[in-house]
Amino acid sequence: xxxxxxxxQTQAFLDSFGAALEARDIDAATGMFLDDCYWRDLVTFTxxxxxxxxxxxxxxxxxxxxxxxxxxxxxLAEGEIPTEDGGITTAWIEFETEVAQGYGLVRLKDGKIxxxxxxxxxxxxxxxxxxxxxxxxxxxxxxxNRISWLEERQREEAELGYATQPYCVIVGGGQGGIxxxxxxxxxxxxxxxxxxxxxxxxxxxxxxxxxxxxDPVWYDHLPYIKFPENWPVFSPKxxxxxxxxxxxxxxxxxxxxxxxxxxxxxxxxxxxxxxxxDRDGEEVVLKPKQLVMATGxxxxxxxxxxxxxxxxxxxxxxxxxxxGPDAYRGKKAIVVGSNNSAHDICAALWENDVDVTMVxxxxxxxVRSDTLMEVGLGALYSEExxxxxxxxxxxxxxFASLPYRILHEFQIPAYAEMKERDKDFYEGLERAGFWLDWxxxxxxxxxxxxxxxxxxxxxxxxxxxxxxxxxKLKRGQVAxxxxxxxxxxxxxxxxxxxxxxATGYNSMNGWVADxxxxxxxxxxxxxxxxxxxxxxxxxxxxGEQRNMWKPTQVPNLWMHGGNLHQSRHYSQFLSLxxxxxxxxxxxxxxxxxxxxxxx
Numbered sequence: 041x042x043x044x045x046x047x048x049q050t051q052a053f054l055d056s057f058g059a060a061l062e063a064r065d066i067d068a069a070t071g072m073f074l075d076d077c078y079w080r081d082l083v084t085f086t087x088x089x090x091x092x093x094x095x096x097x098x099x100x101x102x103x104x105x106x107x108x109x110x111x112x113x114x115x116l117a118e119g120e121i122p123t124e125d126g127g128i129t130t131a132w133i134e135f136e137t138e139v140a141q142g143y144g145l146v147r148l149k150d151g152k153i154x155x156x157x158x159x160x161x162x163x164x165x166x167x168x169x170x171x172x173x174x175x176x177x178x179x180x181x182x183x184x185n186r187i188s189w190l191e192e193r194q195r196e197e198a199e200l201g202y203a204t205q206p207y208c209v210i211v212g213g214g215q216g217g218i219x220x221x222x223x224x225x226x227x228x229x230x231x232x233x234x235x236x237x238x239x240x241x242x243x244x245x246x247x248x249x250x251x252x253x254x255d256p257v258w259y260d261h262l263p264y265i266k267f268p269e270n271w272p273v274f275s276p277k278x279x280x281x282x283x284x285x286x287x288x289x290x291x292x293x294x295x296x297x298x299x300x301x302x303x304x305x306x307x308x309x310x311x312x313x314x315x316x317x318d319r320d321g322e323e324v325v326l327k328p329k330q331l332v333m334a335t336g337x338x339x340x341x342x343x344x345x346x347x348x349x350x351x352x353x354x355x356x357x358x359x360x361x362x363x364g365p366d367a368y369r370g371k372k373a374i375v376v377g378s379n380n381s382a383h384d385i386c387a388a389l390w391e392n393d394v395d396v397t398m399v400x401x402x403x404x405x406x407v408r409s410d411t412l413m414e415v416g417l418g419a420l421y422s423e424e425x426x427x428x429x430x431x432x433x434x435x436x437x438x439f440a441s442l443p444y445r446i447l448h449e450f451q452i453p454a455y456a457e458m459k460e461r462d463k464d465f466y467e468g469l470e471r472a473g474f475w476l477d478w479x480x481x482x483x484x485x486x487x488x489x490x491x492x493x494x495x496x497x498x499x500x501x502x503x504x505x506x507x508x509x510x511x512k513l514k515r516g517q518v519a520x521x522x523x524x525x526x527x528x529x530x531x532x533x534x535x536x537x538x539x540x541x542a543t544g545y546n547s548m549n550g551w552v553a554d555x556x557x558x559x560x561x562x563x564x565x566x567x568x569x570x571x572x573x574x575x576x577x578x579x580x581x582x583g584e585q586r587n588m589w590k591p592t593q594v595p596n597l598w599m600h601g602g603n604l605h606q607s608r609h610y611s612q613f614l615s616l617x618x619x620x621x622x623x624x625x626x627x628x629x630x631x632x633x634x635x636x637x638x639x
Contacts, residue, residue, distance in 0.1 A: 050122045050131045051115065053148065058114035058135070064106055070099045073153045078443035083160040083613045084142045085109050086630040087620075089590040091443050091583045105630050110138040117143065128154065139164055139625050140616075145441040157441035160616050166623055168226045193292065200294055201326055206232045207622050209315050209328040211301045211555070214243040215262070216600050217334035218284055219607040222263050222291045223615035229622055232326065233334075234299040234317055240288040241281030243336075249364040250388035251277040253604070254380060254498040256413055258421040260604040261432050262287055263611060274409075274500070304331060304555045306596060313596065330618050333551055334600040340550040342543050344376070347520040348527075352539065356521075359385060359542035365392035368538050373397070374526050376518060377542030378404040378475075379494055383502035385540055386511045397512040397534055399526065403477035405496040406503055407485050408465060411458045416485070436609040444490065444570050444583055448483035455484030468507040475515055480574040490585070491577035493568055494544050547639045548599055549587075564594045565635030567601075578637060586637075589614045591629045 053072070060068040073079075079092040085105050092098045114135045116122065122131035129148040135158070136142055144158040162168060169175055179186060187195070200206055208224060210217045213235025224231045237243060244251070253260060253275045257267050260275065265287060272279070288295050298320040305314050315326040341358045349356065355367075359381040365388045373389050375382050378400040389396040407416070419425060420435035430438070442450060455478055459466065469476060477495075479488050488495045497503070505511040516528040525536040547568065553561035567587045573579035584590075587599045589610040600614055601607070620627050 046122045046124050046129060047116060050129060050146075050148065053151070054114040054116070054133060054146075057153075058112065061102075061106065061111050061114075066099050066102045066106065069102060070095045073098060073156075074149060077153055077155070078445065079153075079156045079158070080441065080443055081158045082440065083616055084137055084140060084158045085111070087591070087617065087627040088629050088631055089584050089588075089610075089613065090631045091445070093443070093445055093583065101630055105628065108138070108626065108628055111135055111142075112137075136164075139620070143437075145437055147441075155441060155443060157437065159437065159440070160613060163227075163616060163620055163623070163625065166227065166619060170226070197294060200230060201232055201296075201324060204230070205327045206230045206294070207328060208232075208330040208332060208618055209234065209313070209326050210332045210334050210600075211304075211315075211551075212334035212336065213237070213240055213288075213295055213297070214334065214336060215280075215284060215604050216336070216602065216607040216611075217332070218288055218291075218293065218295075219262055219611040220332060220334060220600050220614060221293045221295070222287070223611045224618065225291060225293060226264070227615055227619040229615070229619050231294060232328075233293060233295045234301055234319075235295065235297055236300045238297055239281075239285055240295055240297070241284035244277040244281040244284070247277055247360075248362045248385055248388060249277075249366075250384055250391075252500070253277075253280065254409065254500065255603060255605065256417060256421060258423070258426065258432060258435075259417065261608060262604070263608050264291065266432070301555055306331075306556075306594070308595065311596065330596050330598065330621065332598045332600050332614070332618075333548065333555075335548065335551045336545075336601055340546050340554075342546050344518070344541055344543050346518050349521045351523050352521050352525075353523045354537045354539065356539040356541070359540055360545075362540055365389045365394055368392070368394045371395070371537035372525075372535050373538045373540065374399060374534055374536040375540045375542055376401070376526070377540075377544070378402075378497070379542065379544070380497050382540075382542035383497045383499070385542060387502040387505055390505055390510055395512075397514055397536075398506070399518065399528070399534070400475055400513060400515045401517055402495075403475040405477050405479060405485055405488055406466070406469065406474075406499055407455070407458055407496070408462055408499045408503075411461055412485065412498060415454050415458050415461070432608075436605070440609070445581075447490075448479075448481055448487050451483040451487055452481065455479075455482060458484070465503070465507075469503060472507050472509065473513050473515060474503075474506055487572075491570055491572050491574055494576070548601060549639060552594075552597075560594055560597075562638045563635070564592050564597065564599075565633075566637040566639055567599050571636070580636060582633065582636070584633075587633065590617070591632055593632065593635055 057072050073095055079098050081090050092101050117132035117134045120132040122129050131146050133144045133146055140163050141161045143161050147155045207229050208231040210233045213233045217233045221231055221233045256273050257271050300318045302316045313328050313331045317324050341360045343358050369392050373394050373396045375386050376399045386396050386398050485496045519529045520527045526534045547566045549561040549564050549567050552564055569577040569586050571579050571582035
C-alpha cells in the first residue's frame with residue numbers, strides 16, 4: 041500500500057512555493073531554499089542553461105525573470121509518488137509558465153529545497169504533433185490534382201534553400217546535427233543540415249574499423265526512435281552509421297550530403313546569416329536566421345608539431361584519419377597518446393600482427409567497462425534500470441538534476457569502489473609502467489569528460505595487452521622525429537613504419553574561426569568545460585558547459601555537440617530555444633555567459 045503522507049506534504053510545500061512565486065514574493069520563495077542550495081534551469085525561467093547556487097543567486101534570477109516567466113500550477117507529476125531516503129525527499133514535479141509546460145525534479149531536506157531542476161517540455165500552442173495530436177497521414181475524401189506524401193517531400197527538398205529559405209542551418213550531420221534536426225522537424229522549424237560526407241553516418245563509417253561505442257545502448261538512444269531491444273550493448277561504428285542513415289530518412293530530415301560550408305557572416309540589422317556552401321560542386325547561399333555548429337564536441341584535430349616530423353619516411357597521421365591496421369601487418373607502429381582512441385588503435389594493430397608501442401606522455405584514468413556499467417551507470421542506464429521504471433528520459437533528468445558544483449561528491453565514492461573491485465587489474469597496469477590517475481580529485485571518468493573531454497580510457501581489452509607486454513609501453517615526452525622513428529626526451533629512439541598521433545582535439549570554436557574568422561571565434565570563446573580550475577579546465581567557475589546548447593556572445597549562433605546521450609538530451613532544449621525565436625516569443629536571456637578563455 042502506498043504511503044501518501046509524503047506526497048501530501050510535498051504537494052503542500054509545492055502549493056506554498058507556487059503561491060510565493062505567483063505573488064512575486066521573492067523573499068518568501070528564496071526562504072524556502074536551504075542556505076546551501078541549487079536551482080538548475082534548462083530554459084524555462086532563464087531562456088538559458090544555468091545553475092543558480094545559493095539563495096542570493098536564486099533571488100537575483102527571480103528578480104530579473106519572474107515577472108515575464110509567470111509560473112503557475114506547481115504539482116506532483118502525474119503518476120509519480122515522492123520517495124524519502126536518508127532525510128531527503130525526492131519528487132518529480134510539473135508546472136507551467138506563461139509560454140511553456142515544465143517538468144522537473146526537486147529534492148527537499150529539512151523541509152526546504154536542496155536541489156531543484158526545472159526543464160522546458162514544450163511551448164504552448166506550438167506542441168509537437170504526437171500522441172492524440174499526431175498527423176492523420178492519409179488524405180481521406182476526394183480532390184482533384186492532389187499530391188501524394190512523396191510528391192510533397194520531393195517539392196520541399198527541391199525548394200528549401202532555393203525558392204524558400206530555412207529558418208535554421210545546422211553545420212555538421214553527425215549524431216548531434218541529426219538529433220537536433222529531428223527535434224526541429226517535429227517543432228515545424230524549417231531546417232537544412234549540411235554534411236560534407238557522401239552519406240549520413242559516414243562520420244562513423246570512416247573511422248578505424250575496430251571502433252565501437254564504449255557507452256552502453258541504454259545511454260545512447262536518439263530522440264523519438266529507440267534502438268531495438270536486441271541491439272548490441274556496445275554498437276560497432278558501421279552499425280551506428282547505418283542507424284543514423286536510416287534515422288535521417290525516416291525522420292524526413294532535409295539533409296544535404298556532399299555539402300561543405302565555406303563561409304558565414306551575420307547581418308545584425310536583418311538578424312540573418314549568409315552561409316555560403318558548396319553543394320556537390322554548386323555554390324548555394326543560404327539565409328537562415330539561426331546557425332548551429334554541430335561539428336563535434338571535440339573540435340579540430342590537434343596535430344602536434346614535433347621537430348623533424350617532415351623528415352619521417354613512413355606514414356604518419358592523426359588518429360581521426362587512421363585507416364585501420366590492415367596496411368601495417370608485419371610492420372612497426374607507434375601510437376602517441378594513451379586515451380580511448382590510442383588504446384583502441386593499439387589493440388587493433390596488435391590483433392593484426394603489428395609490432396605496436398604506445399607512448400604515454402601524461403597520466404590517464406582507466407576504468408573497466410564492466411565495472412563502469414555496474415557501478416557507474418547501472419542505476420540509470422541498464423536493463424535493470426529500465427525494468428525498475430527508470431526510462432532513458434527519466435535517467436537523463438536524474439543525471440541533469442545533480443548540479444555540477446557537487447556532482448564530483450557523488451562520483452568519488454563510486455570510483456573508490458571501482459578502484460577496490462579491480463585492485464589486481466590496476467596493480468598489473470602499474471607493474472607494466474602505466475601512469476594511472478583518477479582525476480584531480482579522484483572523481484573519475486564523468487568529471488574528466490565534463491571538465492576537459494579527455495584523459496581517460498574505458499577498458500574493453502587493451503589494458504590487458506599492456507599488462508601482458510603485447511602492447512609495448514614507453515613513458516616520456518617526444519623530443520623529435522627523424523627519418524626512421526620517434527625520439528623521446530630520455531634519448532630513446534623508437535623505430536617505426538607508421539606513427540599515429542592520438543593527441544586529441546582543440547576547442548570547437550576552431551570550426552567557427554574557419555567559417556567566420558578568428559574575431560568571431562574569439563567573440564564566442566572556448567567551448568566545453570566547467571571552469572573547475574582542474575587540469576585543462578581553467579577557472580573561473582562557470583557551472584555549466586561553456587557555450588553549449590544555449591545563447592552565446594555571438595547573436596543567433598549556437599553550439600551543439602557531445603556524445604549520443606548529450607546530443608539526445610540537450611537537443612530538446614536547444615530546439616525549443618530556436619522554435620521560440622521563430623514564433624517571435626519573448627526570450628529574455630538571464631545570465632548570458634561571459635568569455636573567459638578564447639580557445
